[in-house]
Amino acid sequence: MIPPITSMKGAFSLEGQNAIITGGNRGLGLAIAKAFAEQGANCAIFCRNMAKAAEALEELKEIGGTHKAYSCDVTDFDSIRKAIAEVYADYEQIDILVNNSGISYNGELLDMDENLTDWFVTLDTDLNGMVRMTYEVGKRMRDAGKGGSIINMTSNAAYMVNWSPCMAAYSSAKAAGNHFTRCMACELAKYDIRVNAIAPGFTTTELAKHIPPEAMGYIEERTVTKRWGEPIEVGALAVYLASPAAAQVTGSVHVIDGGYMLRC
Ligand code: NDP
Numbered sequence: 001m002i003p004p005i006t007s008m009k010g011a012f013s014l015e016g017q018n019a020i021i022t023g024g025n026r027g028l029g030l031a032i033a034k035a036f037a038e039q040g041a042n043c044a045i046f047c048r049n050m051a052k053a054a055e056a057l058e059e060l061k062e063i064g065g066t067h068k069a070y071s072c073d074v075t076d077f078d079s080i081r082k083a084i085a086e087v088y089a090d091y092e093q094i095d096i097l098v099n100n101s102g103i104s105y106n107g108e109l110l111d112m113d114e115n116l117t118d119w120f121v122t123l124d125t126d127l128n129g130m131v132r133m134t135y136e137v138g139k140r141m142r143d144a145g146k147g148g149s150i151i152n153m154t155s156n157a158a159y160m161v162n163w164s165p166c167m168a169a170y171s172s173a174k175a176a177g178n179h180f181t182r183c184m185a186c187e188l189a190k191y192d193i194r195v196n197a198i199a200p201g202f203t204t205t206e207l208a209k210h211i212p213p214e215a216m217g218y219i220e221e222r223t224v225t226k227r228w229g230e231p232i233e234v235g236a237l238a239v240y241l242a243s244p245a246a247a248q249v250t251g252s253v254h255v256i257d258g259g260y261m262l263r264c
Contacts, residue, residue, distance in 0.1 A: 002147060002192050002247040011245040015040030017177045018091040019242070022133060023047040023055040023101035028153065028234050029204035032098055035235030036163075036242070037063040037113070041096065044087045046072035066091075072226050074101045074129030084136045087209055096242045097137045099130040100153040106165035119169045121193050126173035127180070135183060138193065148194030149242045152181045156201045160264055164215055174199070178253045185251030194250040196241045201257020203229035224259025 005011045019036050023029035024045035033043040033056065042065045043054050053069035060067040068090055072083035087094065105122045105225070114116050128201055130152050141148035157167055158174035165187055181197040188195055202219050211219070237256055240246055255261065 004247055005244050009160055012239055012243045013039055014242055015074060017041045017095040018093060019096035020044045020046055020087060020094055021100055022138060025049055025056045028231050029100040029206060030056050031231030031235040033060060034063060035239050037065045039239050042066040045069040046083055048073050055201045074133060075124045077132055080136055081116040093146060095148055097133060097150045099133050099237060100198050101152050102126045102153060103127050104210055105169045106167055106210055109168055112134050120171035123173050128175055141259045142191040150195045151238055152177050152195060152197040154178050154197045154199045156255055156261050158198050158199060159261060165212060181253060182251045189233050195252040196249060198234060198237055199253050199255045200229055200234050201260040203231055205231060205232060222260060222263050224262055228256060229256060
């Protein structure tokens with residue numbers, strides 16, 4: 001059982017915690033890594049582009065803590081297992097896993113090739129990557145017996161049918177990610193491992209650059225706060241979910257989209 005907090009002093013601290021963040025070399029993953037580092041955590045970044053990871057590590061170094069990067073393709077079990085072996089050699093234990101890696105595919109199903117390549121690549125990255133990482137890290141968290149926090153990055157697209165652009169593969173992967181989160185919260189609770197999801201709306205990263213220019217004004221108009229989200233705001237939510245303050249929070253999907261869905 002995870003004890004409740006008794007004071008707000010240190011309730012959001014991640015001092016001395018070790019976190020794996022997939023896709024931590026840029027965008028929301030890097031914002032989460034920086035937010036974690038500012039709260040005292042050490043970050044292990046998992047990604048493919050190691051040049052970008054080196055730039056991210058420079059930013060993290062300025063904040064303080066012990067941060068490292070590991071080459072990892074979340075669609076490839078061998079690559080994951082190699083990175084996991086390396087990270088557990090470097091860090092005594094892992095307390096937090098953020099399954100953030102993701103790609104977006106914009107387009108209609110009938111326009112895909114006959115092997116549905118884009119469908120399967122999207123599902124394999126956005127959903128199965130999360131599953132593979134949870135399997136590998138979850139087993140080690142269970143065996144260490146010290147609990148843990150797993151945060152899955154999904155999207156408000158899980159709840160909507162985006163038609164401009166069409167995103168059936170992406171939305172389906174994210175909807176499944178939300179339910180996987182709920183299932184894992186129940187399965188892993190006996191090991192004191194909490195599992196939650198963050199479902200952002202439009203947030204200013206490279207991924208959002210795939211949005212057609214003609215949709216930009218529409219998005220701002222429809223968002224209740226009248227602006228896009230900033231990556232640091234997702235970082236703040238991730239800090240809360242990983243922190244002692246969220247000891248009673250598991251199996252929840254936290255939408256952070258400036259009220260965009262309210263006007264669906
Ligand atoms: P970016 O495109 O900026 O970053 C994507 C990250 O995923 C990169 O770090 C990339 O690293 C990593 N990645 C992609 N494929 C793989 C792979 N096969 N193996 C390992 N890492 C991979 O996107 P965002 O930061 O915007 O998105 C992060 C998450 O947030 C995603 O899951 C996305 O779906 C979700 N999200 C984003 C929203 C937004 O508006 N920005 C809205 C809702 C959800 P590398 O290429 O080096 O491997």
